[in-house]
Amino acid sequence: MIRRVWRFVGDGKIVLASLLAGFILVGATDITPVEAANKGDVVKVRLGGTQSQTRLVIDLGSSVRGELLSRDTDYDKAVLGLSGVSVNDALSGQGQGLIRSWKLDTTAGMTRLRLDFNGDAKVAKRFLLPPSDGISTYRYVVDVVSVAPQNTTVKPQPIEKAVPPLAPARTELVAEQPRRTKKVIVIDAGHGGHDPGAKGANSWEKDVNLAAARALKTKLEATGRYKVIMTRDTDAYVDKVARVRIARSANADLFISLHSDSGPDANVRGASIYTLSDSGTERAAKNAMNRGDWSLAVQSPDKIVGRILVDLTQRATKNRSATFAELMLDNLDGTTPLLKSSHRQAGFVVLLAADVPAVLLEMGFITNAEDERLLNDSGQRGRMMGQVVKAIDQYFANDVRYASFAMMP
Known part of the structure; x- marks a missing residue:
């Protein structure tokens, strides 16, 4: 029999960098915060990034569990369910980079985050960071990346040194990736x-x-x-x-x-x-x-x-x-x-x-x-x-x- 070995792809570099630095940084562009007047558990929403990768960060007063509700093939938008938090009134704002606009509202006990994209894009990564290093809020992070048009070959663009590369999502399965040195x-x-x-x-x-x-x-x-x-x-x-x-x-x-x-x-x-x-x-x-x-x-x-x-x-x-x-x-x-x-x-x-x-x-x-x-x-x-x-x-x-x-x- 042939023995096939597969590896789970992780994202330790991004999470480690975020934990040690104590803040979220995307690219050379500063993240723009959007304060919420009647926000419930949401403290603020921040965005930053470029047309190749964009990050949205929701600062929260409590922990949250995220769930992707939309289909993976919906490249024009993404809808996420956030359990454990609520907003008193619907919140929305203009986007940045790949995100054209965003909206947060609570219906039937679940808060939904809708992201409308500029061009074809998808959610590549999402994770929760707890309070640490003087930061009192939880931070739910959503990374969005561009999706290349089908049947075309897109040459990878160099990433500036100031931009931490997005790690592959945990949902991907790839064969025989190089081992980490540590x-x-x-x-x-x-x-x-x-x-x-x-x-x-x-x-x-x-x-x-x-x-x-x-x-x-x-x-x-x-x-x-x-x-x-x-x-x-x-x-x-x-x-x-x-x-x-x-x-x-x-x-x-x-x-x-x-x-x-x-x-x-x-x-x-x-x-x-x-x-x-x-x-x-x-x-x-x-x-x-x-x-x-x-x-x-x-x-x-x-x-x-x-x-x-x-x-x-x-x-x-x-x-x-x-x-x-x-x-x-x-x-x-x-x-x-x-x-x-x-x-x-x-x-x-x-x-x-x-x-x-x-x-x-x-x-x-x-x-x-x-x-x-x-x-x-x-x-x-x-x-x-x-x-x-x-x-x-x-x-x-x-x-x-x-x-x-x-x-x-």
Whole structure:
């Protein structure tokens, strides 16, 4: 039999650049904001770009789930459904570049975004950015690209250095793309902002988690082998679903969520690691079967075939997550105390991505005096995160193609 290998195409560069910069920039043209007087959840709408690629950004007061409602072959317009937000009155404005005009209105509980295009164009990418780096709003980003007329050959135009190239949408399936030189690791510091997590005698969980996440980021970047994305790098609250979307939008190779455990018995101490449970697996499958930000790169019009593809991807992801969890426990043993049953399973939201290997590390009990002391000790924190880096190195040393899966004809 012939073994064919396909790769999921990701968009880590754009998302990473947006997260690190803390603002959206398209081309040399400044993004023009449009303020809304009676806007509901919408703070402002911004556009920028050229006749080859245009970006629209909606600043929102809350998280949103996007869904493309129009057909892929509608090159004159696009209609998106935005669940979770509303506008009091219809909002509209003039466009820029490929977007001739836009309109936002809420009907029957769903907000719709309509984009009318200048010439043939399509939505190439859409993703959500959470509040970060002093920015208090969520940002729903829509990238529009020009569509070449059929039966003609269009010579690619050079892109100015100031213009970040649009990454292929996750919905595309291509064969044997060149491997990235660096693996993408998403580090999630649990809790934050108005969600402080568990309380110890002298510290809050959100602060301990962030300190550990920063230490892990520093050690990973020092190797020169990894590109690191933080779901939060300040004391900010990030919605759990948004954390998963950050990992998927970046086409992450690994997702690590850092937490500090708690319990009513102050004598209980030790670290543990969670991977996705069977109940969580079913939730993840339902997410992956739906259109929108969580849909898989491989799609099929046949629901049965589609579910089989999801199950195959999900099974491989669960195996990779379990493998990494065991490597972490092997490396942490001897550096920090472990619970007796240290590898556990749960349906935590941050573990639900069907195509991103993910673990949740409970670094110790903040309600135990000795564990809390170690969690707040910079030297011990560095040793623990150093062992996590060793586990990551071993995980990728197996030379498994984590962003791929095999299909047998």
